[in-house]
Amino acid sequence: MQFYLNGYRPGDPFSADSHPSVAERPAGLPECVDVLIIGCGPAGLVLAAQMSTFPDIRTAVIDRRDGPLEVGQADGVACRTVEMFEAFGLASRLLGEAYWVNEVCFWRPDPENRTKIKRAGRIQDTEEGLSEFPHVIVNQARMLAYLRDHMERSPTRLAPFYGLHASEVEVDTSGSAEYPVTVTLQHVHELSPTGKASTIRARYVVGCDGSRSRTRSAIGRELVGDVTNESWGVMDVLAVTDFPDIRVKCAISSANQGNVLIIPR
Numbered sequence: 001m002q003f004y005l006n007g008y009r010p011g012d013p014f015s016a017d018s019h020p021s022v023a024e025r026p027a028g029l030p031e032c033v034d035v036l037i038i039g040c041g042p043a044g045l046v047l048a049a050q051m052s053t054f055p056d057i058r059t060a061v062i063d064r065r066d067g068p069l070e071v072g073q074a075d076g077v078a079c080r081t082v083e084m085f086e087a088f089g090l091a092s093r094l095l096g097e098a099y100w101v102n103e104v105c106f107w108r109p110d111p112e113n114r115t116k117i118k119r120a121g122r123i124q125d126t127e128e129g130l131s132e133f134p135h136v137i138v139n140q141a142r143m144l145a146y147l148r149d150h151m152e153r154s155p156t157r158l159a160p161f162y163g164l165h166a167s168e169v170e171v172d173t174s175g176s177a178e179y180p181v182t183v184t185l186q187h188v189h190e191l192s193p194t195g196k197a198s199t200i201r202a203r204y205v206v207g208c209d210g211s212r213s214r215t216r217s218a219i220g221r222e223l224v225g226d227v228t229n230e231s232w233g234v235m236d237v238l239a240v241t242d243f244p245d246i247r248v249k250c251a252i253s254s255a256n257q258g259n260v261l262i263i264p265r
């Protein structure tokens with residue numbers, strides 16, 4: 001990101017002047033938009049953050065959640081993702097808050113006494129030359145908050161609409177409709193047979209609604225690729241321990257009691 005391209009201006013360089021259309025925009029969800037993004041996960045908000053810099057394109061982003069994700073889901077942020085955040089001008093904030101995964105330790109059963117584990121290796125985490133940025137750990141909820149902040153500071157002041165479940169997607173293929181896609185939205189607090197529903201029309205709809213995408217099935221598409229059926233658990237713990245590598249990412253294998261991956265925060 002570059003600042004002061006046309007000379008110094010007072011004020012916060014991270015916050016763009018709002019576009020005049022923002023003041024004229026009625027409050028609430030519009031009836032028609034150029035682009036409707038369904039889903040406020042990483043995919044939806046990365047796209048929304050990009051679209052927010054184009055005031056001439058009317059974008060709306062919705063999610064069926066009550067509000068922003070607060071905890072949970074991903075923590076590991078690949079260095080390529082940090083590069084993408086750099087393009088938004090958000091990398092320094094991310095790097096300031098995150099745990100840097102500079103190295104990984106491996107613990108395996110001690111060959112001389114397999115009832116105990118022993119450090120078997122300590123390696124650099126990211127391949128040399130892969131990226132100027134490290135691999136980091138920060139909660140997905142924070143990553144999404146950075147993207148929403150970016151949207152709020154953009155010329156469009158784009159903000160998500162929560163509590164709206166996209167249930168149907170209909171496409172007018174006549175070629176004559178200005179907004180050919182109609183999406184039915186169930187208002188989540190009123191999800192009952194008589195509950196409140198509304199529609200929004202769009203030129204383009206982007207389904208960023210996760211792995212079980214309703215948008216995908218609504219347009220008659222099927223998942224292409226492999227599905228895995230694996231069970232694994234994640235625990236968020238404050239460990240009271242004398243394990244020497246507790247502050248380092250560790251892959252720990254035991255002889256017969258399973259495996260643990262420690263991801264420090």
Ligand SMILES: Cc1cc2nc3c(=O)[nH]c(=O)nc-3n(C[C@H](O)[C@H](O)[C@H](O)COP(=O)(O)OP(=O)(O)OC[C@H]3O[C@@H](n4cnc5c(N)ncnc54)[C@H](O)[C@@H]3O)c2cc1C
Nearest residue numbers: 039040041042043063064073074075076165166209210214
């Ligand atoms: C426990 C766990 C740990 C993980 N750890 C990592 C990790 O360390 N690193 C990593 O890179 N990845 C990790 N992942 C994977 C990562 O979370 C996903 O890849 C990522 O969230 C996918 O982003 P997405 O935007 O495609 O979908 P999602 O995050 O699933 O977002 C989809 C959004 O769409 C909304 N939505 C769905 N249907 C509708 C509808 N019909 N109408 C309106 N809104 C709808 C949902 O409410 C949701 O907010 C982890 C996942 C889990 C569950």
